[in-house]
Amino acid sequence: MHGPSLVSWLLAVLTAASGGYCLSRLRRAPCARAGEAARPRRLRAHESDLAEGLMGCGMAAMAVTGTAVPGEVWAWVYGPPAVLLLLAALRRPARRAHRLHHAVGALAMTYMALAMTAGQGHAGHHATGGSPALTGALLAYFGGYALWSGSRLLSGSAGAVPVASAGLPRACRLSVVIGMFAMLLTM
Template identity: 80%
Template sequence: MHGPDLVSWLLAALTAASGGYCLSRLRRAPCAAVAAPAVPGAVPGARRGAAPGRLHAHEADLAEGLMGFGMATMAVAGTAVPGEVWAWVYGPPAVLLVLAAARWPDRRAHRLHHAVGALAMTYTALAMSAAGGHAAHHPAPGSPALTGALLAYFGGYALWSGSRLLSGSGGTAAVASAGLPRACRLSMGIGMFAMLLTM
């Protein structure tokens, strides 16, 4: 990522902290937060229903943790990591998320949002890699239309997420359970917007 070094390091610190928080939630979140659909003859609490519950409870945290640490690394390392590496890191999860969104309607919007984020990370990395050694002096040669569409998406997402965060109410427990995750999503939306803005 090209731009002032201070901005890159601040972006890296913000997204790494957000990613670390999301991954730390994996230990605290219940393993069966969302119950699996009832199956005739199944024993309540059987192992069959635990795996879908665990997937639903931790899927977003895993995706957001991967996104946060990826943005932090990209902001600091720039083109030191080849774009193809990022494509292999983010491409398969994006495909899996799209397939899961098509197969299961619950949490479809969340899965599609994370898929867009993973594809945006891949696109940004490949564009920066294509710029080569001139990335520090010239914009990355991405598609202006695609860059503009992603900027509009993440800018809109940041505004929407920020408005939800500001409109939230409740005590300390409510802030911890809903406010911090929303703040992390907001920071990563802003981070993705900032990375795209430098292209």
């Protein structure tokens, strides 16, 4: 990631905390005895937590390591989950939009990693990598998603965030999206 190192470290802390929280939510048992009707919902929540945890921790690692890790490695980390999420969204209509959002995030991570590698330049000069049109489209998508998600977060119970219910997971998802926007902005 180009830009001041303080911004990289702050982004790394924010996304690592969000990703760590999402991964910690995986410890809940998906097959708890609350009933068979609740089981599919818990499995979808685990899928979402896993995707968001992977994105958050990966963004933290990318922000800190920069180009020290080759872009091809990151492409192999994020490419297969993107393909799996795209296939799952096409095969199952339940939560299609959510899976597509995670697939776009994984594809954006792959794109950023490959663009950073391609744009390293020579003799210490930083060249910009990636397509300006694609970067702009991703910025528009994640910026719009951040505004939509933030408004949903604040609209619950007269502006107060219900932390015990869905407020904290939504806030973590929002911070990961804001981190993605910031990383795209510095490309």
